[in-house]
């Protein structure tokens with residue numbers, strides 16, 4: 605039997621680092637920046653007012669109150685701002701360019717708000733409320749480092765610097781194919797002996813949440829020829845194939861039957877759920893074959909595929925955030941296998957409770973869990989209060 609670590613190494617070894625591609629800003633969220641982003645301009649690009657008010661020369665404010673003529677009006681976006689004549693004030697709005705010669709911004713609240721002349725009652729020291737050129741970012745500076753995960757603020761600063769697109773690590777294209785002659789598409793009537801197909805939807809959304817692109821090839825019956833034909837037809841442009849079902853020890857194990865000795869190695873991994881696993885290639889395309897029980901499939905994704913996909917796409921954070929927390933209830937675990945149990949956190953108490961039984965068909969309990977409890981192979985019994993490793997599924 606393989607250890608979890610051994611199989612994780614096999615799976616991550618299948619994937620090559622994804623290349624850099626350029627995407628529109630609107631498509632960059634959640635992806636990893638491929639190269640350092642160098643500022644092509646200063647930010648702010650010109651000195652401007654941080655307040656609505658009046659631009660003046662500090663030297664002209666010889667007493668308070670003082671009344672000065674308003675020599676120009678400078679809204680944001682004005683392109684022909686002239687120098688400030690000595691002994692005058694310019695009415696100025698937030699973001700508007702400072703007229704040359706002005707060094708002080710008086711907020712409108714400290715004036716009578718006049719447009720011909722303005723009475724100034726008080727003023728801050730020179731420079732306050734003036735945004736200087738390059739105060740935020742200097743032209744030529746590294747503003748975002750390669751490896752940064754791009755979210756709203758990173759997209760914001762890129763746009764502010766004039767970038768319409770960004771170099772990112774290309775999302776992996778992952779094909780998801782379920783197997784099982786008992787499966788029916790959700791929305792259609794269910795016949796005797798049939799169940800709705802859930803794994804392809806679940807895995808595709810988990811793959812998307814991990815940062816990659818998923819294509820659902822739907823499902824095929826337990827028929828080797830059909831399985832091979834469906835895969836062959838769908839693999840153009842695919843970086844990784846993920847299947848579910850057909851890999852355990854029974855008969856009609858379509859994935860095993862089709863691919864044993866054909867580039868995929870099937871192994872038992874010392875974990876529960878998720879013991880039967882397979883990994884290798886279909887032709888030249890990396891392939892991971894997950895067990896069909898929905899909870900096994902999902903746990904296998906979390907343990908093997910999510911970190912492998914994220915490593916290939918350049919994320920630094922591969923694993924879920926993990927904590928050690930006391931159990932609020934006792935839990936048993938089989939010897940010799942690492943057990944992954946669904947859990948629910950009690951943030952107030954700082955504890956975790958096992959959620960549902962260990963059965964790998966108990967999908968609603970997975971759906972109700974917000975944590976995974978990890979119990980090492982040599983631990984068979986834990987009492988309330990014992991500490992366990994907990995992955996936050998978030």
Ligand code: AMP
Pocket residue numbers: 782783784786787799800801802803804823848849850851852895896897898
């Ligand atoms: P298998 O791994 O193919 O032996 O399937 C194990 C269990 O998981 C069986 O109860 C299947 O009916 C169920 N199962 C397999 N694939 C799916 C799927 N895509 N969606 C829902 N249940 C599945």
Ligand code: MG
Pocket residue numbers: 783784785826849850896
């Ligand atoms: Mg099956």
